[in-house]
Amino acid sequence: MIKVHIDLNLCQSHGECVAIAPDLFQLDENDFISWQEEVDDSRRADLEAAVNTCPMTAIRIEG
Amino acid sequence: MRLVIVGASLSGLRAAQAARRAGHEGELIVIGAEPHLPYTRPPLSKELLQGRQEIEDSALPVDELDVQWRLATEATGLDRARRRIRLHDGDEEHYDRLIVATGCRARRFDGPGAQLDGVHTLRTLEDAIALRAALKDTRRLLVVGAGFIGCEVAASARSLGVEVTMIDIASHPLLPFGPVLGERWAAMHRDHGIELRLGVGLAELLSDDDDQRVTGARLSDGTSLQADTVLIALGAMLNTEWLTGSGLELDPGVACDPTLTCTRDPEILAAGDIASVPAALAGGARVRVEHWTTAAEHGQLAGRNALVAHDERTAHTAPPYFWTDQYDAKIQALGCPALAEHSELLELAPDGGRFVAACVQGRLVVGVVAVNAARRLAWYRRALQTPRPLAELKEALAQEDATLGSPVGATP
Ligand SMILES: Cc1cc2nc3c(=O)[nH]c(=O)nc-3n(C[C@H](O)[C@H](O)[C@H](O)COP(=O)(O)OP(=O)(O)OC[C@H]3O[C@@H](n4cnc5c(N)ncnc54)[C@H](O)[C@@H]3O)c2cc1C
Ligand code: SF4
Numbered sequence: 001m002i003k004v005h006i007d008l009n010l011c012q013s014h015g016e017c018v019a020i021a022p023d024l025f026q027l028d029e030n031d032f033i034s035w036q037e038e039v040d041d042s043r044r045a046d047l048e049a050a051v052n053t054c055p056m057t058a059i060r061i062e063g
Numbered sequence: 064m065r066l067v068i069v070g071a072s073l074s075g076l077r078a079a080q081a082a083r084r085a086g087h088e089g090e091l092i093v094i095g096a097e098p099h100l101p102y103t104r105p106p107l108s109k110e111l112l113q114g115r116q117e118i119e120d121s122a123l124p125v126d127e128l129d130v131q132w133r134l135a136t137e138a139t140g141l142d143r144a145r146r147r148i149r150l151h152d153g154d155e156e157h158y159d160r161l162i163v164a165t166g167c168r169a170r171r172f173d174g175p176g177a178q179l180d181g182v183h184t185l186r187t188l189e190d191a192i193a194l195r196a197a198l199k200d201t202r203r204l205l206v207v208g209a210g211f212i213g214c215e216v217a218a219s220a221r222s223l224g225v226e227v228t229m230i231d232i233a234s235h236p237l238l239p240f241g242p243v244l245g246e247r248w249a250a251m252h253r254d255h256g257i258e259l260r261l262g263v264g265l266a267e268l269l270s271d272d273d274d275q276r277v278t279g280a281r282l283s284d285g286t287s288l289q290a291d292t293v294l295i296a297l298g299a300m301l302n303t304e305w306l307t308g309s310g311l312e313l314d315p316g317v318a319c320d321p322t323l324t325c326t327r328d329p330e331i332l333a334a335g336d337i338a339s340v341p342a343a344l345a346g347g348a349r350v351r352v353e354h355w356t357t358a359a360e361h362g363q364l365a366g367r368n369a370l371v372a373h374d375e376r377t378a379h380t381a382p383p384y385f386w387t388d389q390y391d392a393k394i395q396a397l398g399c400p401a402l403a404e405h406s407e408l409l410e411l412a413p414d415g416g417r418f419v420a421a422c423v424q425g426r427l428v429v430g431v432v433a434v435n436a437a438r439r440l441a442w443y444r445r446a447l448q449t450p451r452p453l454a455e456l457k458e459a460l461a462q463e464d465a466t467l468g469s470p471v472g473a474t475p
Binding site: 012016029048 | 084103105123124360384388393395435437440441465
């Protein structure tokens with residue numbers, strides 16, 4: 001499993017992560033981000049794309 | 064295989080990371096003219112200038128990336144026959160595959176008074192540090208050019224209590240968001256106390272001071288105004304000089320096919336602000352996109368594509384995404400709103416502060432602009448994977464129950 005962290009002080013709701021993996025990341029009615037914190041290894045490519053495309057470099061993955 | 068990347072900023076870094084992740088085990092060299100490891104530019108006109116972020120915060124994480132950095136090193140020429148990059152110190156660097164990621168620099172004013180003290184441009188970290196220091200003692204800032212950087216600096220300076228005049232030769236600010244929403248952006252800046260003068264250009268920068276400090280400006284309509292600091296925000300110029308004589312096609316960006324491969328040399332790819340790439344929304348014409356997300360996407364794709372043969376490379380298809388933060392508005396856009404002939408409001412929150420507008424060319428939606436509506440923009444991103452007629456988009460929208468609200472009777 002891969003652990004996913006988002007630094008909420010950095011996230012500015014750009015939604016890049018949502019565009020890349022809508023099943024793992026969501027924005028709510030107030031444009032706040034929510035996400036799946038433990039993700040299967042098979043989704044590594046999507047997670048890496050999200051990490052590298054987040055304009056605020058707010059996403060970190062572990063494992 | 065020896066992979067060399069020229070340009071050590073966002074797209075160059077993303078290319079290096081992607082190449083390693085995709086299994087590149089050979090040499091990986093990144094050449095960059097700036098003395099710094101890669102950093103991110105958007106805060107330079109926003110958080111950093113406003114004092115809400117420090118210099119270190121703009122560094123991009125480089126992790127334990129296995130790269131040979133050649134910083135403070137400028138490429139001055141390219142010899143494709145010998146696969147050599149000439150460097151400013153007379154040295155050369157050999158490549159098997161090359162990624163060109165040299166981006167842009169700020170365009171300068173070349174009229175009278177351009178060399179006066181107190182005249183700034185904004186592209187690099189050093190530029191931002193100098194402008195931040197200057198704003199501390201500035202009473203009136205003149206911003207020349209009401210594009211992204213001009214508008215962001217104007218807004219940041221207002222938040223620091225500086226008086227601001229902003230001029231532009233165009234009839235409204237923020238042209239990249241399309242021709243029709245301009246009135247809104249103009250009103251937003253005026254409401255925040257900016258003296259906005261449109262349809263007028265800069266003729267001359269003036270100094271009545273022996274120290275050669277700028278004290279004012281004369282405009283193209285003959286009027287003069289006072290300013291103790293000036294920001295020239297006239298857009299960007301391509302860093303392609305080092306490629307002249309290389310035989311690569313320059314249009315004036317580096318002409319690529321959809322896989323970011325240079326049209327005349329499959330061993331060379333390009334990424335980021337410098338790459339000119341065919342876009343579906345532009346009917347297949349090549350476009351250059353000067354935005355963060357495209358540079359990050361290009362870098363990742365170029366890094367992977369550089370490792371394989373031309374016919375195994377994949378295409379870049381994502382429509383451009385870009386944003387700007389001004390005052391309390393986060394303005395986000397998808398696609399190519401600047402190509403639009405008209406705009407139509409699709410969603411409007413009851414308080415009027417949040418909305419989504421479609422930018423339309425002919426029958427097709429070529430772009431979407433959203434203000435403080437990030438979640439809704441994510442929906443449009445999915446809905447606009449391919450260009451769609453406005454009528455079809457509206458039908459899909461009618462099935463959606465989470466919209467901001469109906470804009471009946473409102474105009475963009
Ligand atoms: C102040 C500012 C604010 C911005 N805000 C936003 C925003 O809010 N949203 C958004 O979407 N975009 C924004 N952008 C645009 C975004 O930063 C750029 O699209 C992005 O930096 C492009 O990355 P790049 O790697 O292609 O090019 P660049 O960042 O331009 O990097 C090119 C690098 O190549 C180096 N180089 C050039 N020539 C040579 C040479 N001959 N040899 C070696 N090295 C060379 C340069 O020194 C530079 O470091 C902003 C830009 C600026 C300047
Ligand atoms: S891409 Fe980054 S800034 Fe945007 S919503 Fe995701 S975490 Fe937040």
